[in-house]
Amino acid sequence: MKTIERKKKRNTKQKAIVFQVVQDSHDHPTAETVYERAKRELPTISLGTVYRILKELVPEGKIREIIVNKQSRFDPKTEFHHHFICKKCGKIEDVKTPLCRYTCKKLEQKGYIIEEIEYKFYGLCDKCAAEN
Numbered sequence: 001m002k003t004i005e006r007k008k009k010r011n012t013k014q015k016a017i018v019f020q021v022v023q024d025s026h027d028h029p030t031a032e033t034v035y036e037r038a039k040r041e042l043p044t045i046s047l048g049t050v051y052r053i054l055k056e057l058v059p060e061g062k063i064r065e066i067i068v069n070k071q072s073r074f075d076p077k078t079e080f081h082h083h084f085i086c087k088k089c090g091k092i093e094d095v096k097t098p099l100c101r102y103t104c105k106k107l108e109q110k111g112y113i114i115e116e117i118e119y120k121f122y123g124l125c126d127k128c129a130a131e132n
């Protein structure tokens with residue numbers, strides 16, 4: 001096999017593993033966490049490669065990127081949903097309740113097209129609230 005073909009094949013495998021790791025993660029992992037998990041499957045993978053693959057998967061619509069505390073987190077759920085973020089333990093939970101029909105309608109009446117909606121709720125999760 002030619003070097004370039006071998007490289008291409010390796011890239012495909014790396015991409016498939018990174019994608020699978022995000023699919024199996026329900027905690028909205030950071031790139032570093034995805035890297036730690038991908039390494040179990042593919043010990044030779046580098047953080048740089050994981051980062052590059054994640055940045056490819058987002059515009060391809062395969063995963064979503066959300067920014068929490070200025071940090072990228074990755075989400076296997078690609079349909080629009082909102083997030084609750086615990087300020088103490090950092091837990092990120094999906095919020096599925098539809099929230100903003102009124103606001104959307106107002107904007108759409110003006111002729112705007114809404115492509116993306118994401119609310120972030122910051123506070124304390126039940127466990128951290130109980131410790132307070």
Ligand SMILES: [Zn+2]
Binds near residue numbers: 089127128
């Ligand atoms: Zn918490």
Ligand SMILES: [Zn+2]
Binds near residue numbers: 083093094
């Ligand atoms: Zn989510």
